Amino acid sequence: MAPLLSVEGIGKIYGEGRSAYRAIDSVTFDVNESEIVTVVGPSGCGKTTLLKCISGLLPPTDGRSVLNGIPVTEPPEGLGIVFQDYSRSLYPWMSVAHNVAFPLAGKGIPRNEINDRVERTLAAVGLRGQQRKKPFQLSGGMQQRVAIARALAYQPKVLLMDEPFASVDAQTRAELEDTVVALRAEFNVTVLFITHDIDEAVYMADRIVVLTPPPTTVSEIVEVSLPFPRDQIGTKELAEFVKLRSHVYRAVKNRWDDRQPGQ
Amino acid sequence: MTRLAGRIGRFAWEIALPIVVLSYWWLATADGDNPFFPPASRVLEAFWSNWFDERFVSDFLPSMARLGASYLLAVGIGVGAGLLLRLWRPLGEIVEPLISFLRSIPSAALLPFAVLLFGIGTNMQVFLITFVCVWPILLNTMDGVADTDPTMLDTARAFRIGHRRRLTRVVLMAAAPRIASGMRVSLSVAVVVMLISEMFASTNGIGYVTIQAQRTFAFADMWSGILMLGLLGYLLNLLFVRAERLVLSWYYASKGR
Ligand SMILES: Nc1ncnc2c1ncn2[C@@H]1O[C@H](COP(=O)(O)OP(=O)(O)O)[C@@H](O)[C@H]1O
Ligand SMILES: [Mg+2]
Numbered sequence: 001m002a003p004l005l006s007v008e009g010i011g012k013i014y015g016e017g018r019s020a021y022r023a024i025d026s027v028t029f030d031v032n033e034s035e036i037v038t039v040v041g042p043s044g045c046g047k048t049t050l051l052k053c054i055s056g057l058l059p060p061t062d063g064r065s066v067l068n069g070i071p072v073t074e075p076p077e078g079l080g081i082v083f084q085d086y087s088r089s090l091y092p093w094m095s096v097a098h099n100v101a102f103p104l105a106g107k108g109i110p111r112n113e114i115n116d117r118v119e120r121t122l123a124a125v126g127l128r129g130q131q132r133k134k135p136f137q138l139s140g141g142m143q144q145r146v147a148i149a150r151a152l153a154y155q156p157k158v159l160l161m162d163e164p165f166a167s168v169d170a171q172t173r174a175e176l177e178d179t180v181v182a183l184r185a186e187f188n189v190t191v192l193f194i195t196h197d198i199d200e201a202v203y204m205a206d207r208i209v210v211l212t213p214p215p216t217t218v219s220e221i222v223e224v225s226l227p228f229p230r231d232q233i234g235t236k237e238l239a240e241f242v243k244l245r246s247h248v249y250r251a252v253k254n255r256w257d258d259r260q261p262g263q
Numbered sequence: 264m265t266r267l268a269g270r271i272g273r274f275a276w277e278i279a280l281p282i283v284v285l286s287y288w289w290l291a292t293a294d295g296d297n298p299f300f301p302p303a304s305r306v307l308e309a310f311w312s313n314w315f316d317e318r319f320v321s322d323f324l325p326s327m328a329r330l331g332a333s334y335l336l337a338v339g340i341g342v343g344a345g346l347l348l349r350l351w352r353p354l355g356e357i358v359e360p361l362i363s364f365l366r367s368i369p370s371a372a373l374l375p376f377a378v379l380l381f382g383i384g385t386n387m388q389v390f391l392i393t394f395v396c397v398w399p400i401l402l403n404t405m406d407g408v409a410d411t412d413p414t415m416l417d418t419a420r421a422f423r424i425g426h427r428r429r430l431t432r433v434v435l436m437a438a439a440p441r442i443a444s445g446m447r448v449s450l451s452v453a454v455v456v457m458l459i460s461e462m463f464a465s466t467n468g469i470g471y472v473t474i475q476a477q478r479t480f481a482f483a484d485m486w487s488g489i490l491m492l493g494l495l496g497y498l499l500n501l502l503f504v505r506a507e508r509l510v511l512s513w514y515y516a517s518k519g520r
Binding site: 052055057074075077079080081083085088089091092093102103105106107134135136137150154 | 412414415417418420421422423424425428432433436439513514516517
């Protein structure tokens with residue numbers, strides 16, 4: 001079966017001439033339907049750049065991404081994005097419900113279907129009854145839930161998430177991780193999840209794409225055979241989890257130590 | 264407790280101070296022996312009979328109509344052109360020096376030219392007020408649009424929001440606080456320019472009545488005009504600030520103010 005999303009040798013150089021900076025050398029991997037693939041790499045290794053190139057928000061210097069057999073040039077239908085910075089990705093002048101409905105309006109979707117989707121997705125992320133609030137009246141974790149609901153209501157084939165939980169507290173983060181894993185089944189969506197957190201990358205994944213330091217390539221792709229449903233305590237106690245975690249940790253750490261001797 | 268007391272105290276002062284000033288005015292002018300300062304009672308009488316009698320239709324309303332029409336025109340042109348110049352960058356860069364020059368021309372210096380162009384009358388005044396009011400709105404719109412958060416724009420693009428909705432629901436809304444502050448500046452400028460144009464090139468209006476009164480030594484009438492202009496500026500600004508708070512409540516609330 002052909003992969004739903006393939007990332008084919010994407011590379012990105014920012015700037016030109018002497019100030020040119022090669023943020024990504026060449027990244028290649030596939031995402032199959034219904035998978036959760038996590039991409040892990042430390043800050044500054046080009047994860048956001050990679051997401052923008054995959055989604056068509058930024059033209060890559062080399063390579064391309066292909067969604068459902070069609071090369072991506074602009075953000076395609078069937079792609080939902082959750083950005084890292086929810087406070088700048090939600091629109092503060094719109095209510096929670098309006099934020100979720102906004103991408104659906106003007107696309108020929110009947111009014112009552114829009115309302116249904118808004119209600120269903122907000123309930124799925126645990127925000128029943130918060131529809132009329134404005135984003136700033138919610139906590140950070142709840143705001144990111146709104147952003148997730150918005151992406152789900154859009155009914156994407158692939159959900160791209162860029163370090164979505166990097167700025168919420170540990171407890172909220174664990175809850176949100178479980179929410180996303182559960183939503184995959186409920187909404188039958190494929191997830192490409194970018195993070196710098198190794199525990200998170202292992203906990204959520206079917207497969208992990210480990211990145212090298214810049215100029216970034218794929219260091220290795222790790223299959224995860226941990227059973228579902230996952231559990232913040234039970235799963236993390238499994239020998240398999242501990243082994244994977246150490247494995248990925250070493251892969252990331254060694255690469256960075258090689259690159260930055262003495263640091 | 265102390266905060267509440269402080270607020271009550273400040274509120275008391277806010278009421279007391281005008282009363283003190285008015286009382287002083289009343290007492291100091293009561294004997295009417297200085298012709299430049301007629302008794303307050305006569306000024307108030309003139310105020311009433313000037314602005315709420317025939318002059319309401321012949322002078323007050325024309326002034327307000329000029330002000331309103333020019334202001335709306337300035338808002339439309341300022342916001343529209345500001346958007347255009349930011350969305351179409353090359354054009355914006357070409358006309359930027361021209362804008363800096365035009366906005367630096369003092370309104371009084373433009374008056375002779377405006378009279379030449381339009382003659383004396385409402386057209387000339389609308390031209391002048393609009394011309395001067397456009398710049399703060401235009402420049403603030405340009406800045407507001409340029410400062411739109413890139414993540415907000417990426418979000419709109421990612422969800423394939425159409426161009427028109429992106430413009431009206433995202434870019435304009437993101438720029439709205441800046442546009443509003445430009446509009447507030449323009450509102451006070453509009454009153455001043457209306458006044459200048461009516462004083463020196465008009466056959467009716469609040470400014471015209473005021474300057475005519477001064478020229479004919481009708482000082483009570485003159486003061487009634489000054490009072491009216493002061494009140495007008497004050498009330499318009501008050502109204503504007505209230506409306507802004509309401510419309511941009513999301514902005515002030517998210518800024519924690
Ligand atoms: N618009 C840009 N212009 C130039 N350099 C950029 C730009 N965006 C990101 N970079 C650089 O590219 C590198 C990777 O950035 P980013 O993709 O944000 O990394 P990550 O998301 O992994 O933290 C960083 O060194 C950053 O400074
Ligand atoms: Mg990033």
